[in-house]
Amino acid sequence: MPPAADPANAPETPPEASLAQSAGDARRARRRTGQAGLEEQKRAFLRLVSHELRTPLNSILGFSEIIAAELYGPLGAPQYKEYAEIIRMSGKKLLKLVNQVLEIGRLEGVELEVGPEAIEPAFEAAVFGAAGDFVRGVHSRIIEGPDLPLVLADPWGLRTVLTHLVQNAAAFSPDDGEVRLRAEARDGWVDLFVEDDGDGVDAADLPRLMRPFEQGENALVRRVEGAGLGLPICELTCRAMGARLALSSEPGKGLVAKVSLKVA
Incomplete structure (x- = not known):
């Protein structure tokens, strides 16, 4: 049975190799940190969009529905009711788009529990x-x-x-x-x-x-x-x-x- 190798006699790693390995480790660490930062930025962006776009859109939809339904009395000219309905439908389309964009961002890289x-x-x-x-x-x-x-x-x-x-x-x-x-x-x-x-x-x-x-x-x-x-x-x-x-x-x-x- 051959004798066990003596660690003291093992060849030393060249300084250049040690420096290259350290540099590679540092790059990988920065990459991981950068990816984590990007993910946090994406989550922050989605939270911002969710609040800053959905909130005014909900107001537009709510008040246009009130106007179109003439809840507080007739509007006078029939065109006002028609215009309120156009505002409401346009708001619904925009809200659907916002929700879909947010859904795309939320689903990327996610695993759902089945x-x-x-x-x-x-x-x-x-x-x-x-x-x-x-x-x-x-x-x-x-x-x-x-x-x-x-x-x-x-x-x-x-x-x-x-x-x-x-x-x-x-x-x-x-x-x-x-x-x-x-x-x-x-x-x-x-x-x-x-x-x-x-x-x-x-x-x-x-x-x-x-x-x-x-x-x-x-x-x-x-x-x-x-x-x-x-x-x-x-x-x-x-x-x-x-x-x-x-x-x-x-x-x-x-x-x-x-x-x-x-x-x-």
Whole structure:
């Protein structure tokens, strides 16, 4: 058995190597400190935006609703009521945008706590949450199938994803179109589908729809007002739950959004 090495006889680390290692450690420490500082700045910014934008917007919405409803008596000229309604609707759009931007920032790098969730109540909640988007004769249909197992999901996250997908499908459906919700179980997963009968989109344009604020040139993105944040919020929420979101489409054949969740 060879004798143990004597630490006293071990070769000394060259001073240059020690200096280089120290410099590398210092750079890594500064990088970690800088990243922590950026995260704190982002949180502070989100808190500021949440208060400084939401507070006046809530006042605009509240007082415009009071004026439009003529709670304190008639306004006189009918145009005043019309203008108050325009203010209210514009305020609602801006508040929705603020909430979506804040949601994008909140979800980045977050892991949501998941537990057993049922599919049917989530489908029903999504259709109810998107009720205001079913206009022009567009309607929804939940396709019933065999009994499904519970899935691992965050209850808020699952309903948020499905509501956004149903809203998106309703917005891009043709007049009297149908939004379909269905689910299929496979090998430890459950796939949830939200389908529409819209114009569809070229497969090469699908990745663009997943990027925040991306408007692109396709009618799927341009035809309806919005900042293009609904699908990115769905993608981030799915990641935070350990789920997967995939889009598929062909021009003229609508869009299919598939959310894959692990069986509980």
